[in-house]
Structure formats: structure tokens, C-alpha cells
Amino acid sequence: MSVNHTQTRPYRGRFAPSPTGPLHFGSLITAVASYCDAKSKHGQWFVRIEDTDIPRIHQNSVSHILACIECFEFELDAPILYQKDRLHLYQHAIEQLKQQQQVYACQCTRKMLGSNAIYSGHCRDLHLDFEHQAIRVKVDPHPICFQDQLQGHHCSNLQQDLGDFVLLRRDGIFNYQLAVVVDDALQGITHVVRGSDLLDNTARQIWLSQLLKTPSINYMHLPLAMNKHGQKLSKQNLAHALDLKNAPQLLQQALQCLGQAPVELNRPNVMLKQAIQQWSAQQIPPHMTLRGIYQ
Ligand code: GLU
Ligand code: ZN
Numbered sequence: 001m002s003v004n005h006t007q008t009r010p011y012r013g014r015f016a017p018s019p020t021g022p023l024h025f026g027s028l029i030t031a032v033a034s035y036c037d038a039k040s041k042h043g044q045w046f047v048r049i050e051d052t053d054i055p056r057i058h059q060n061s062v063s064h065i066l067a068c069i070e071c072f073e074f075e076l077d078a079p080i081l082y083q084k085d086r087l088h089l090y091q092h093a094i095e096q097l098k099q100q101q102q103v104y105a106c107q108c109t110r111k112m113l114g115s116n117a118i119y120s121g122h123c124r125d126l127h128l129d130f131e132h133q134a135i136r137v138k139v140d141p142h143p144i145c146f147q148d149q150l151q152g153h154h155c156s157n158l159q160q161d162l163g164d165f166v167l168l169r170r171d172g173i174f175n176y177q178l179a180v181v182v183d184d185a186l187q188g189i190t191h192v193v194r195g196s197d198l199l200d201n202t203a204r205q206i207w208l209s210q211l212l213k214t215p216s217i218n219y220m221h222l223p224l225a226m227n228k229h230g231q232k233l234s235k236q237n238l239a240h241a242l243d244l245k246n247a248p249q250l251l252q253q254a255l256q257c258l259g260q261a262p263v264e265l266n267r268p269n270v271m272l273k274q275a276i277q278q279w280s281a282q283q284i285p286p287h288m289t290l291r292g293i294y295q
Contacts, residue, residue: 009215011043013191015074016180018050019061022241023068025250026195026225026232029288032254033222033281034193035074035272040279044077046187051084052174064241071244072251073269081187083179090174093182093212094135094167102211103167105133119163135168137208144203149220150284151196156203165204177204185214196221197232220281223288225257230289251275259283 015031017023023031038045047069051057069076097103105128106119113119124138139158147153158165167178184192199221209216224232242250248265251272255263261278263271 009188009190011038011041011191012046012187012189013038013043013193014046014048014184014187014189016048016050016183016194017065018053018056018176019058019065020053020056021058022061022064024240024242025254028068028072028242028250028254029225029257030193030195030222031068031072031074032251032272032275033220033258033284034191036260036276036279037191037193037220037281039075039272039276043191045074046078046081046189047074047076048081048183048187049083050176050179051082052087052090052176052179054084054173067244068242071247071268073267073272075269078187081183083183086179086183087174089182089186090168090179093178097137097167097211098130100211103135103137104128104164105130106136106164106166107133118161119165121164124164132170134166134170136164137167137211138164139207144206146202146206146219148199148202149218149281150223150286151199151221154199154202156200158203158207162204167208177201177208181205181208181212181214184217185209185212189217190215191218191220193220193222196224222258222284223286225288228289257288259285 013034015034017027035045049062049065051062066080094103104124106123107128108122119136123136139162141157141159143155143157145153145155165175165177167175169175202219206216226232247268248271251268252263252265255275260275260280260283263274263278265271
């Protein structure tokens with residue numbers, strides 16, 4: 001990839017929702033934290049719709065995301081980008097990895113893989129034709145370590161924990177890990193602020209970034225938002241879709257969950273400006289439990 005490698009890159013952050021369901025309160029927390037962190041450091045902030053997994057995309061979710069961005073009055077520094085329009089770029093990255101002999105075709109069926117979480121490398125040396133097969137990237141036995149701004153030092157060994165992983169599925173869908181790395185690099189993203197549910201993905205992304213020789217990124221994984229039963233809020237357990245009638249109240253609660261100094265109820269844009277001025281990532285608590293309307 002041809003990416004600028006200058007040492008001091010200007011802060012660029014992003015919010016990158018997958019439109020597999022409407023945005024919920026946990027998504028709002030991520031959006032607000034990435035936005036305030038970027039803007040408080042005079043950085044830019046982008047929105048990217050991660051819609052590569054076409055069978056799982058809901059059109060209504062895309063419109064809900066757009067409505068949320070507008071209603072909460074986030075100020076974007078570039079037009080929203082859609083991954084489905086950028087498949088050629090992910091293909092290009094795969095071609096680069098083919099040149100480097102870092103990828104191979106895998107013909108294993110789901111049945112053959114069974115419930116094994118770790119891929120054995122069965123097809124690594126079979127040199128199969130790439131056509132109509134899944135494509136896996138080779139990993140190596142060295143641990144990948146990074147310093148997360150909130151979660152501290154993290155290491156993982158991809159070979160032990162995962163094995164060679166899929167970048168392109170047999171049905172032609174690019175894996176999220178690849179698309180994220182390619183787009184973060186091409187958009188010049190310097191800081192990723194997102195939920196801790198993605199902490200485990202980070203080593204894979206760092207590995208791909210190393211192979212594609214893209215600049216490294218600062219990570220901040222937010223504590224997950226739980227309801228009072230200790231369940232993670234997600235689209236799967238039907239967390240409420242954000243109700244845009246209550247945008248100022250929701251914003252106030254999101255900032256409260258993030259441990260920030262209170263902001264007065266007002267137009268969202270005014271509230272966000274106050275939140276940016278007061279923003280302190282150090283105040284984010286290690287656990288976020290939501291009460292009130294999110295029980
Ligand atoms: N699209 C991913 C999600 O909605 C987040 C990607 C990221 O922030 O790296 O879970
Ligand atoms: Zn295989």
C-alpha cells in the first residue's frame with residue numbers, strides 16, 4: 001500500500017459502525033468517546049460504514065446510523081465512507097499479500113474445521129488455486145504486543161490462539177479485519193477508540209498492518225457497557241435502538257457513563273462542544289454499568 005509514513009501524523013479518529021442492527025446506547029458511547037478524544041486533541045473525525053458483510057446488512061440500520069449522526073450533530077471532517085464501495089482496495093491488499101507469499105487458498109469446509117477454534121494450517125503447503133476458495137493469511141509464532149490507553153499492555157500469540165486466519169471468504173466477502181486495516185491506513189487514522197469487544201481483534205489487525213507496512217495506530221478500548229444484569233449491550237441481546245427524540249438526554253447519559261464532568265442539557269452540538277472542552281480520557285471508569293432507562 002502506498003501510505004505516508006511520516007512520524008508525526010495529525011490526529012485522525014473514526015467511528016466505524018457495522019449496519020447489522022440499529023445503533024444502541026453502547027454505540028453512542030463509542031461515537032461520543034472517539035469524537036471527543038479526537039476533537040479535544042484538535043484532530044479530525046470520520047465516519048465509516050462497515051458494510052462488507054452484505055448478507056448481514058440491514059438497510060434500515062444504515063439510515064438509522066445516518067439519522068443518529070445528524071441528530072446528535074456530530075461534525076464530520078470528511079464525507080461518510082462505505083466499505084461496499086471499496087472492495088477493489090481490499091482485493092488490492094490481498095494481491096500485495098500474494099506477492100509476499102503471505103496468503104494461501106484454503107479448501108477446508110466448515111464441516112472439516114468442526115468446532116476447532118484454532119486452524120491447523122492444513123492447506124498452507126497445498127498451493128491450491130485461489131479461485132473460489134477462502135484465502136488465509138499466515139501468522140507466525142511471535143507474540144504481538146501493544147499498549148492500550150485504557151486496557152494497558154496486551155500480548156497475544158496468533159499462532160497459538162487462532163492459527164492462519166481468513167481474509168476473504170469463499171463466498172467472496174472480505175473479512176472485517178482486512179477491511180479495517182486497509183481503510184484505517186488509507187484514511188490516515190492515527191487513533192482507534194472502540195469497545196473492548198474488539199480488543200481480541202487488535203492483534204490480527206496489527207499483524208496485517210505489519211505485513212502491509214502501514215503506519216501503527218494508537219488504541220483505546222472502552223469498557224463495555226453492561227446492563228444491571230451484567231449482560232453486554234449489543235444488537236444481539238436487543239439493546240434498545242437509540243431513540244432520537246431524547247438525543248440531549250442520551251448524550252448526557254453517555255458522558256456520565258464515560259466518567260466525564262456533567263454537561264448541561266442543550267442542543268447536542270452545544271453539549272458536545274462542552275464535552276470536548278472537559279474531555280479527560282483518564283476519567284473513563286474500568287467498568288461501565290448502565291442504570292436508568294437501560295435496565
Ligand atoms: N465495525 C465494527 C463494529 O461495528 C467496529 C470496527 C472498529 O471500530 O474497528 O463492531
Ligand atoms: Zn484449509
